Amino acid sequence: MKHFKIIFALLLSLGILSACGADGENVEKGKGNGEVTKGQSDFPLSVSDALSNKVTLEEQPKHIVSLIPSNTEILFELGLNKEIVGVSDFDNYPKEAAEKEKIGGMEFNVEKIISLNPDLVLAHESTAVSAEEGLEQLRGAGVKVYIVRDAHNFEEVYTTMENIGTLVGKKDEAESIISEMKADLESIKEKVSGVSEKKKVYIEVSPSPDIYSTGKNTFIDQMLSLVNAENVMSDQEGWIQVNQEAVIASNPDIIITTYGYYSENPKEQVMGREGWKDVSAVKNEEVHDVHSDLVTRTGPRLVEGVEEIAKSIYPELFTE
Template identity: 55%
Template structure:
């Protein structure tokens, strides 16, 4: 029996070589009888067909060697997957990691189609948040023979996981994508466990932009889910989405904590809130519980969102995360 298995193995190996497949030998193990047993070969990662955020079936024939990313969240996911060298073009809004500053800029709110085509990428990572406004440009890129994948617009952690998995599958890094997702889930679970014993949840309002046009984060946003995960209450959780809130209504809601997210472009963001006229009786102002958290960590749908949750938990419940 062993002889026949050896002959069969040699035959299969020779066929693989003659076919020019370039595949490596499958591992061989011995069974309990000491006979060699052929392990089943892993299925090739490509070609792969993915249904993107627009419902289109996108076929990727082989692992992309050159990638253009049209939005920072896609870029962060690609870098987390170890694809920094493959990235050849990013938007002008990309700022993480630092290496993106060395990449070619392919536009901002409006992409430069000619520039993208000139970079000759194998894959363009587009995004559902802007795809409907860029239909013509994306079609031009497709007509140039470049594969375009529209990644879903995520509004929850589960949808972020879907984005990471989609990009991982498209780039041949599905296993790494699973590692990232599992890492995020583990970190989030640890934060939830630390805050599980809270009996008096604090009321928190996210202030997304400063006065006079104050915007806040209501339900159906990342920030609302984050507050739930750390066992805090959204002070505007009865309102939907991102919305403008006048100062009088803000004061009436009297939050325990105010989280600002615009300190990266507004100097002394926290001091400006603390100094607002007529706000001295707001609990967050009175107790100086106004904290700035970088916007990218709590709004950008990528791997760092779990880090943003940790930063938020430390800001709201510093006594637990000392």
């Protein structure tokens, strides 16, 4: 269990668990839903963030610190490389993120952030409670902090991107990115629309010995539905510790792992498990790995994640 707790902490710091509806500790959505009024793109700008904190920006931010990778990816996609002055230790995309000042992980360095003289810090609802003391210290130092709403589905991701775009004076760019994401997603859905017999899929997000998967009401489950596939764990909810016998009994056609970026040979790990040799996916060597960042970070690359999952399940539909 210790192994998974380490992974759990890492995923939480990346804004993954709550984005997938997994941790059961999400802040209750109320009046402060973090939505920015459409059409409100001129400065000064006054908005309420995800926790009902009022944030007023007199002018377009020129120095931005991001506390979580999903926010960072959105900012880069909006063309704000020059404006980004600090990112978390976990930020690894795009490559330019590695060149930015690192401000810490789950426990960010308040003094370091203040030294960067940001006029906007983008935090995230998934970690806002645990980071409350640090965020208050930033506010006390006169730093503007905006807590981005936790997104649980694609529509909420689009809203998040639109909100951030408006907040940083890049509303048109955000709308263009959203339109492109929607078009790409529709293209994927069209390719799989003719599937007559849905493949049964098992997604594994943490390897042995503490094996975890995702049930219903998670982003990954939604992705499987979008590509016309059946999640064999959909009878359970959220992130779940796996009973291996249950997986074997479900006999998935496809197995997809999402931990190849930190665990070597994920396919071989699954293929070599005792008792799994008669599972269809193992017998037919239909075990594939998709990078976790593509299917968990609530930002512009989510559609790429959907496509990677779709290609793993129905490769014949994506030949060009």
